[in-house]
Amino acid sequence: MTHTNLTIFHPTVFVLLGIPGLEAYHSWLSIPLCLMYITAVLGNSILIVVIIKNINLHEPMYFFLSMLAMTDIMLSTTTVPKALAIFWLHDHDIAFDACVTQVFFVHVMFVGESAILLAMAFDRYVAICAPLHYSTVLTWPVVGRIALAIVTRSFCIIFPVIFLLKRLPFCQTNIIPHSYCEHIGVARLACADITINIWYGFSVPIVMVILDVILITVSYSLILRAVFRLPSQDARHKALSTCGSHLCVILMFYVPSFFTLLTHRFGHNIPRHVHILLANLYVVVPPMLNPIVYGVKTRQIREGVAHQFFDIKAWCCASPLN
Numbered sequence: 001m002t003h004t005n006l007t008i009f010h011p012t013v014f015v016l017l018g019i020p021g022l023e024a025y026h027s028w029l030s031i032p033l034c035l036m037y038i039t040a041v042l043g044n045s046i047l048i049v050v051i052i053k054n055i056n057l058h059e060p061m062y063f064f065l066s067m068l069a070m071t072d073i074m075l076s077t078t079t080v081p082k083a084l085a086i087f088w089l090h091d092h093d094i095a096f097d098a099c100v101t102q103v104f105f106v107h108v109m110f111v112g113e114s115a116i117l118l119a120m121a122f123d124r125y126v127a128i129c130a131p132l133h134y135s136t137v138l139t140w141p142v143v144g145r146i147a148l149a150i151v152t153r154s155f156c157i158i159f160p161v162i163f164l165l166k167r168l169p170f171c172q173t174n175i176i177p178h179s180y181c182e183h184i185g186v187a188r189l190a191c192a193d194i195t196i197n198i199w200y201g202f203s204v205p206i207v208m209v210i211l212d213v214i215l216i217t218v219s220y221s222l223i224l225r226a227v228f229r230l231p232s233q234d235a236r237h238k239a240l241s242t243c244g245s246h247l248c249v250i251l252m253f254y255v256p257s258f259f260t261l262l263t264h265r266f267g268h269n270i271p272r273h274v275h276i277l278l279a280n281l282y283v284v285v286p287p288m289l290n291p292i293v294y295g296v297k298t299r300q301i302r303e304g305v306a307h308q309f310f311d312i313k314a315w316c317c318a319s320p321l322n
Helices: 023-053 060-089 096-129 131-137 140-166 183-187 195-227 233-266 272-282 285-297 299-318
Strands: 013-016 093-095
Touching: 013 096, 023 060, 023 285, 023 299, 060 096, 060 140, 060 272, 060 285, 093 096, 096 131, 096 140, 096 183, 096 195, 096 233, 140 183, 140 195, 183 195, 195 233, 233 272, 233 285, 272 285, 285 299
Parallel strands: none
Antiparallel strands: 013 093
């Protein structure tokens, strides 16, 4: 009779390796990662402040944009500081509960951002296809219910992941070859059947995101049909320009996410360090670019940012220290 001597344990600490295979370059990789993180946090924070302080931006479109900015800050802050601690301080340890918390927030932010992009697409659909009914359809109570639905849906979809991870027994290693904790990466360390984790982790959130993509595609199909029916070229250009920044953000979110997902799932010949490097870039590059895209393409935001800087400059010049 064969006896397998496996000691079942529940690890109190996991060890994050960073980017295996690129340990010699951790210090160099940390520099652009840190700069992108600072840019993402500052850019999105400025965007939120401008939207809050500028009464002309107190519209549903900019409310959803502020939600997107807040989600981007949380996504980057959930992952990048720990990665930098690994690269700079060799602080590889992360408590089990902290790891599960990181898993929860990474996935909640991903599903939540997808839902926010869908809400923004609906906002543009109403604004262009039914402009006379915009103020009656997207009232603030309706916008509040949409925001609550986004938060509730994201929470309910990802919350079971906590229990799916906590139920697993671990018997071999607590080393995670990654710079942050993600659901399947942690589950694969377990010495038990993780079919439910794989099914739930890949199916439920992805199905919801694909549903969002389908609805966004339908919205923009209807928007384009309405735009090309407009009589004048100037009207068509103006209508399309209001959607340009949103379309850029949609592409920056979904193209890298689906590329990362597909390469992770089917790209078995791709080196592991490439997967992990892409995962690190995904949580910081779109959050860094989103406020830049909206700042460049949206006149009201450009004016709001300029006004804020003028206010700061005027305050500094009026300071008693000067």
